[in-house]
Structure formats: structure tokens, C-alpha cells
Amino acid sequence: MKLTGLALASLILLAGCTAAAPSDGPTTEPGATDGPAATVESVYYPVAEGNTWVYSIDYGDGMLVTDTEVMTAVVPDAGGARVTIERTFVWDDGSQPDVVSTVDYVFGADGSIRVPFQSIPSAGGATVTVESGTMTWPTADEFEAGTAKTGTIEATVETSGSTFAETIDFAITGAGTEDVTVPAGSYTARKLVQQLVISLPDLGVSGLTVDATTWIAEGVGPVRTEVPDTMGGGTTIVQVLKSFTPGR
Numbered sequence: 364m365k366l367t368g369l370a371l372a373s374l375i376l377l378a379g380c381t382a383a384a385p386s387d388g389p390t391t392e393p394g395a396t397d398g399p400a401a402t403v404e405s406v407y408y409p410v411a412e413g414n415t416w417v418y419s420i421d422y423g424d425g426m427l428v429t430d431t432e433v434m435t436a437v438v439p440d441a442g443g444a445r446v447t448i449e450r451t452f453v454w455d456d457g458s459q460p461d462v463v464s465t466v467d468y469v470f471g472a473d474g475s476i477r478v479p480f481q482s483i484p485s486a487g488g489a490t491v492t493v494e495s496g497t498m499t500w501p502t503a504d505e506f507e508a509g510t511a512k513t514g515t516i517e518a519t520v521e522t523s524g525s526t527f528a529e530t531i532d533f534a535i536t537g538a539g540t541e542d543v544t545v546p547a548g549s550y551t552a553r554k555l556v557q558q559l560v561i562s563l564p565d566l567g568v569s570g571l572t573v574d575a576t577t578w579i580a581e582g583v584g585p586v587r588t589e590v591p592d593t594m595g596g597g598t599t600i601v602q603v604l605k606s607f608t609p610g611r
Contacts, residue, residue: 403437403444403470406503406553408584410446410470412437413610416584419546420452420602427455430602434610435465442472474502475512490521491529498533506537506553520563532560543578543587545603550580552587583607 403410414434421427429452436447445467452462469477478498496516505512516531538554554576561571577588584607590600 403446405470405474405476406506406581407476407500407579408446408468408470409582409609410434410437410444411610414584415606415608415610417605417607418602419605420600423599423601426458429453429455429605440469443470445469471502474504476500491518492521493518496531498535500535500555501537506555509537511536527563527565530562530564534558538576541578543580545586545605547583547586547604547606550578550583550586552578552580554578 408414412434416432418430418432419427420430431451431453433449434446435449436445438445446469447465447467449463449465454461466479468479471477476499478500479493494517496514498514498516499512501510501512504510511534513532513534516533518529518531520527520529535555535557538556540551541554543550543552555578557575557577559573559575561573562569563571573591575588575590577585580586583604585602586604588600588602
């Protein structure tokens with residue numbers, strides 16, 4: 364087994380990955396009705412049913428994947444909203460079958476977002492299943508102040524017929540704004556830095572540190588994500604936005 368593939372499968376790629384949604388159920392307030400939320404304010408994502416993003420993922424080894432993401436449901440949830448996004452991954456060279464999955468994000472009334480911990484679909488053929496813990500992006504005020512959201516994810520990794528325990532300690536922090544250009548256009552984007560410290564005790568691995576970065580344009584969403592090489596193999600993953608189409 365290659366540790367590089369296993370480590371890469373452990374990363375969070377904030378847009379464009381297969382995932383298990385947060386394990387807890389909906390927390391819709393009593394009296395709330397199903398259907399689109401009237402207004403959800405977020406500095407990270409525009410929230411509307413039908414919003415569609417198309418990304419290109421470059422795995423750094425010649426493999427390219429097209430990721431199409433559609434916001435299929437927006438349901439009021441405790442002053443915010445629970446948002447479902449359906450993702451379709453298509454390998455540009457046809458080397459693997461398409462992958463379709465859905466994930467839930469919970470947009471808090473305070474502007475934070477609970478996000479699903481996600482594994483990269485083609486990284487070593489591994490699948491990550493969350494056993495406990497939830498990742499949360501900072502509120503707008505926390506982003507501006509550089510206040511980190513921290514926590515721990517306990518997970519299992521299945522690869523090549525074997526299953527391993529995994530622990531991910533994370534810190535997610537706002538790092539100001541930067542100008543970024545991608546195929547969809549040029550943006551002044553918020554820079555969100557995620558530091559992950561990964562341990563795989565069954566393999567004798569501890570303290571494997573990964574710093575992943577996402578640039579997020581207000582009114583558009585994530586426009587670029589970089590997941591750097593962790594093992595010196597030159598396998599930095601870069602995801603860029605090709606197009607964004609607003610829904611209703």
C-alpha cells in the first residue's frame with residue numbers, strides 16, 4: 364500500500380469530493396416548513412436551489428476530473444439552513460466510472476458553516492467514513508479576526524480491502540483576501556486556510572501535517588482549492604472553477 368495515496372484520501376477538499384454528510388439529523392425549529400429558505404446570508408456561498416458550479420480538478424499526475432455541483436435543496440434549519448449539494452465527478456479520460464454523491468452543509472444563523480469531512484474520490488481508491496466530529500468554517504467576524512475553528516474528527520479509512528482508524532485534528536482560519544484568476548474569471552476572494560494534523564495509529568503514522576487552502580468569492584463560492592503534496596511525490600491537487608450559474 365502507498366502511504367501517499369492513503370494520506371491524500373484523508374484530506375478535506377472543500378469543493379468537489381465524495382463525502383458522508385454530518386451524522387446528526389436535521390435540527391429544524393418547530394413550526395418551520397419544508398422548502399427553500401427565504402434568505403440565508405453567507406460570505407462563503409450564495410444559497411439558492413439550482414445554483415450550479417462546474418470545477419476542474421487536476422491531480423498533478425496528468426489526471427483531470429470534471430466536478431459538477433448542484434444545490435438541490437435549501438431547508439430552514441434553526442435560523443439558518445440545511446443545504447444539499449449533489450456532485451457528479453467525470454474522469455476526463457474515461458478511465459474510471461462517474462461518481463455521484465450528495466452532501467449536506469448546515470449554514471448557521473451566525474454565518475458559520477458546518478461542512479462534511481470529505482475524501483477525494485480517486486486518491487488511492489480509499490474511502491473515509493466519519494465516526495465522530497464536525498468541521499465548521501468561521502463566522503464572518505471570526506474570519507476577519509483570524510480566529511480559528513478547531514476540533515477533532517475520528518474516522519475510518521478503507522483501502523485495498525483493509526480498514527484503518529484515523530484521527531484528524533483541524534484548525535480552520537481566515538487569512539484575509541487575495542486576487543485570484545481561474546477559468547470562470549478574476550475575483551478578490553477570501554482565503555481560508557485549513558491545517559490538518561493526521562494520525563493513522565494502525566500504520567504508525569502521527570503528526571502528518573497538511574495545509575490546504577481555498578479561495579472563496581462572495582456571491583460565487585469557492586473558486587480555487589489547493590491540497591499540497593504531503594509526501595514529496597509532487598501530487599499537489601488543484602481545483603478551479605470553470606463556471607457558476609445562479610439558480611432561483
